[in-house]
Amino acid sequence: MSDKSEQQRLSVFKTYKLYVGGKFPRSESGRVYEVTDSKDKWLANAPLSSRKDARDAVVAARKAFGSWSGATAYNRGQVLYRVAEMLEGRKSQFVHEVADAEGLSRSKAAAQVEATIDRWVWYAGWTDKIAQVVGGGNPVAGPYFNLSSPEPTGVVAVLAPQESSFLGLVSVVAPVIATGNTAVVVASEKSPLPALSLGEVLATSDVPGGVVNVLSGRTAEIAAPLAAHQDVNAIDLAGADDVLAKELEIAAADNLKRVLRPQPVDDWSAMPGIDRMTAFLETKTVWHPTGSLGASGSAY
Amino acid sequence: MASAFDYAPAPESRAIVDIAPSYGLFIDGEFTEAADGKVFKTVSPASEEVLSEIARAGEADVDRAVKAARKAFGKWSALPGAERAKYLFRIARIVQERSRELAVLETLDNGKPIKETRDADLPLVAAHFFYYAGWADKLDHAGFGANPRPLGVAGQVIPWNFPLLMLAWKIAPALATGNTVVLKPAETTPLSALFFADICRQAGLPKGVVNILPGYGDTGAALVGHPDVNKVAFTGSTAVGKEIAKTVAGTRKKLTLELGGKGANIVFDDAPIDQAVEGIVNGIFFNQGQVCCAGSRLLVQESIQDELLDSLKRRLATLRLGDPLDKNTDIGAINSEEQLTRITALVERGESEGAERWSPACELPSAGYWFAPTLFTNVTQAHTIARDEIFGPVLSVLTFRTPDEAVAKANNTQYGLSAGIWTEKGSRILAVANKLRAGVVWSNTFNKFDPTSPFGGYKESGFGREGGRHGLEAYLDVR
Numbered sequence: 186m187s188d189k190s191e192q193q194r195l196s197v198f199k200t201y202k203l204y205v206g207g208k209f210p211r212s213e214s215g216r217v218y219e220v221t222d223s224k225d226k227w228l229a230n231a232p233l234s235s236r237k238d239a240r241d242a243v244v245a246a247r248k249a250f251g252s253w254s255g256a257t258a259y260n261r262g263q264v265l266y267r268v269a270e271m272l273e274g275r276k277s278q279f280v281h282e283v284a285d286a287e288g289l290s291r292s293k294a295a296a297q298v299e300a301t302i303d304r305w306v307w308y309a310g311w312t313d314k315i316a317q318v319v320g321g322g323n324p325v326a327g328p329y330f331n332l333s334s335p336e337p338t339g340v341v342a343v344l345a346p347q348e349s350s351f352l353g354l355v356s357v358v359a360p361v362i363a364t365g366n367t368a369v370v371v372a373s374e375k376s377p378l379p380a381l382s383l384g385e386v387l388a389t390s391d392v393p394g395g396v397v398n399v400l401s402g403r404t405a406e407i408a409a410p411l412a413a414h415q416d417v418n419a420i421d422l423a424g425a426d427d428v429l430a431k432e433l434e435i436a437a438a439d440n441l442k443r444v445l446r447p448q449p450v451d452d453w454s455a456m457p458g459i460d461r462m463t464a465f466l467e468t469k470t471v472w473h474p475t476g477s478l479g480a481s482g483s484a485y
Numbered sequence: 486m487a488s489a490f491d492y493a494p495a496p497e498s499r500a501i502v503d504i505a506p507s508y509g510l511f512i513d514g515e516f517t518e519a520a521d522g523k524v525f526k527t528v529s530p531a532s533e534e535v536l537s538e539i540a541r542a543g544e545a546d547v548d549r550a551v552k553a554a555r556k557a558f559g560k561w562s563a564l565p566g567a568e569r570a571k572y573l574f575r576i577a578r579i580v581q582e583r584s585r586e587l588a589v590l591e592t593l594d595n596g597k598p599i600k601e602t603r604d605a606d607l608p609l610v611a612a613h614f615f616y617y618a619g620w621a622d623k624l625d626h627a628g629f630g631a632n633p634r635p636l637g638v639a640g641q642v643i644p645w646n647f648p649l650l651m652l653a654w655k656i657a658p659a660l661a662t663g664n665t666v667v668l669k670p671a672e673t674t675p676l677s678a679l680f681f682a683d684i685c686r687q688a689g690l691p692k693g694v695v696n697i698l699p700g701y702g703d704t705g706a707a708l709v710g711h712p713d714v715n716k717v718a719f720t721g722s723t724a725v726g727k728e729i730a731k732t733v734a735g736t737r738k739k740l741t742l743e744l745g746g747k748g749a750n751i752v753f754d755d756a757p758i759d760q761a762v763e764g765i766v767n768g769i770f771f772n773q774g775q776v777c778c779a780g781s782r783l784l785v786q787e788s789i790q791d792e793l794l795d796s797l798k799r800r801l802a803t804l805r806l807g808d809p810l811d812k813n814t815d816i817g818a819i820n821s822e823e824q825l826t827r828i829t830a831l832v833e834r835g836e837s838e839g840a841e842r843w844s845p846a847c848e849l850p851s852a853g854y855w856f857a858p859t860l861f862t863n864v865t866q867a868h869t870i871a872r873d874e875i876f877g878p879v880l881s882v883l884t885f886r887t888p889d890e891a892v893a894k895a896n897n898t899q900y901g902l903s904a905g906i907w908t909e910k911g912s913r914i915l916a917v918a919n920k921l922r923a924g925v926v927w928s929n930t931f932n933k934f935d936p937t938s939p940f941g942g943y944k945e946s947g948f949g950r951e952g953g954r955h956g957l958e959a960y961l962d963v964r
Binding site: 324331338434439458460473474 | 734
């Protein structure tokens with residue numbers, strides 16, 4: 186190709202859309218907002234989600250919860266790994282978006298994206314191990330067999346970190362769904378494009394529609410109805426500042442949502458540990474008589 | 486119906502307990518009066534006899550106790566785990582030595598039968614201290630990373646239904662992990678916590694490590710809201726739990742809540758009926774039904790409804806209600822007049838909404854707070870008595886046809902603490918247990934507890950687990 190033809194070619198812009206219930210709707214409000222790069226250059230118009238979008242996303246996440254939480258851990262691991270495969274193939278797109286979003290050089294952005302893909306693979310490998318690590322048999326002093334196992338808590342609202350648009354995002358989304366929860370994710374307000382593109386990756390992998398739902402817009406505006414929503418079981422406040430976090434935590438108390446308060450994270454690329462998985466797990470302990478005779482002389 | 490055999494009275498002697506006419510707050514290793522001199526009386530629910538007059542902690546006292554706990558925290562948390570363990574082992578041993586005394590005391594102050602305090606509460610209290618004592622020097626191996634740190638001062642608020650057991654559930658893991666404690670017992674049952682203060686003295690526990698502040702809801706609120714408390718643990722009603730969650734919002738205080746429940750006890754048509762009946766009785770009439778994980782909703786497969794209910798009614802007619810200190814007593818007194826009023830109102834609501842009420846012939850003592858074991862049939866999911874926690878000896882009976890229907894009905898509640906499954910079919914137990922949204926599932930048994938086993942709820946039954954390895958997390962900085 187000659188230089189001349191490159192100059193003449195006009196690039197095709199992408200219309201960024203939400204990812205809800207496996208589909209790509211625009212905001213029902215019809216609103217968008219300007220997304221700019223670190224030098225205030227226009228990048229795209231992202232959907233400015235409304236309260237209604239948030240509620241729709243909760244409905245989709247609830248609908249997906251039964252089959253996703255009921256899938257075998259092995260199957261969830263396979264599905265998550267498939268996402269990593271898809272991400273690998275689209276690496277250059279994400280490097281481009283992360284570089285723009287965070288004002289990084291190409292090589293630094295590439296390092297972020299690679300760390301993100303590796304993070305996703307790491308969580309893919311956790312799905313069928315977390316139950317062994319945090320659950321197990323309890324040596325009760327009686328003729329009983331009893332077993333504690335972790336279970337997903339349900340629909341989790343995730344406020345993605347504001348600064349780390351992709352590595353931070355994946356670091357809070359992957360643990361939630363690896364353990365069988367479904368998620369309503371509020372993308373970084375200033376840098377939502379990598380999150381919206383992640384939706385496209387999820388749609389073309391094997392993640393069932395509704396397991397992850399991605400909203401863009403004003404974090405405070407979208408988070409308020411999520412924190413107050415009676416059908417949301419938990420909320421990760423990573424992307425909220427202290428004032429907003431307190432407000433949301435109070436709203437979340439109304440149905441005793443599990444709340445993960447904002448934790449200062451200096452370096453998202455550091456090994457995360459299992460806290461973000463256990464934060465949204467319940468422990469169920471099941472008892473059964475062993476059949477050996479108890480003090481009562483009865484096997485029951 | 487009069488029982489076939491009359492039982493001669495078999496009262497446990499109360500001479501073993503020496504209750505002083507008045508008690509102070511236990512702060513920094515000393516008993517002391519409340520700063521504003523306020524007191525309240527604690528009565529025996531079985532007789533309305535005043536047992537003692539207790540100092541009532543106010544805000545100034547809370548502040549003093551938190552300061553004492555903060556001061557003690559440095560040394561206590563710096564002790565080698567093996568030394569902390571020895572203090573807890575000492576406490577466990579002293580609890581065992583004094584268990585008869587404590588059982589009688591608990592029965593007097595709470596109204597529950599001596600059979601239960603003697604055979605359930607006290608052995609479990611000792612077991613919890615033994616269990617967590619052993620953790621104190623093994624925290625590196627608990628799965629929370631190397632060298633997990635204590636949080637600091639724990640503010641703990643406990644209920645009146647298992648006063649000493651709930652104290653053990655709170656204090657044992659807190660001390661094992663190196664935290665210090667300010668604990669508020671319930672206003673109707675402060676005595677066993679004050680006796681526990683004496684046990685701490687006998688064990689030589691350093692001053693300020695455990696502080697006991699009897700009082701009402703305002704004392705609890707002051708404790709939960711105190712800026713120098715690092716950890717809040719509460720067991721009690723869901724309504725209060727929500728208030729506490731709002732209070733600690735925006736702070737760094739770690740919070741665990743053990744709240745209400747509306748447990749479903751599901752009986753399938755192939756269940757061992759006699760054992761199921763025992764389990765149902767145990768599930769809802771243990772401790773007069775004043776149990777957060779009580780099996781207060783009986784879900785019976787329709788085909789065995791008549792057989793099961795006949796059997797259940799026959800069994801209920803043999804329960805003996807009366808003097809809690811009598812070793813033959815199955816059903817003791819309701820803990821307070823306030824609680825009795827609440828139970829009565831909900832039962833009247835059940836009748837007015839059209840459910841059918843039944844109780845065995847049952848004579849209630851003339852003094853004290855009593856409620857006959859009661860069951861309701863013709864209950865639907867819309868009835869108040871099928872939705873609200875009654876916290877009394879009242880069982881609502883619903884029916885189902887298929888396992889799916891049983892699961893749907895069992896899960897149709899904002900609570901998620903406990904559930905029971907009765908069937909001979911192992912695969913059905915596993916399938917149903919899997920689908921139930923509850924923190925504890927008892928199959929072919931009910932209301933079993935053990936210090937090695939995590940306990941706690943899903944949904945609005947609260948968050949966090951007490952007991953077992955899981956129970957340590959609430960008192961450790963695991964991040």
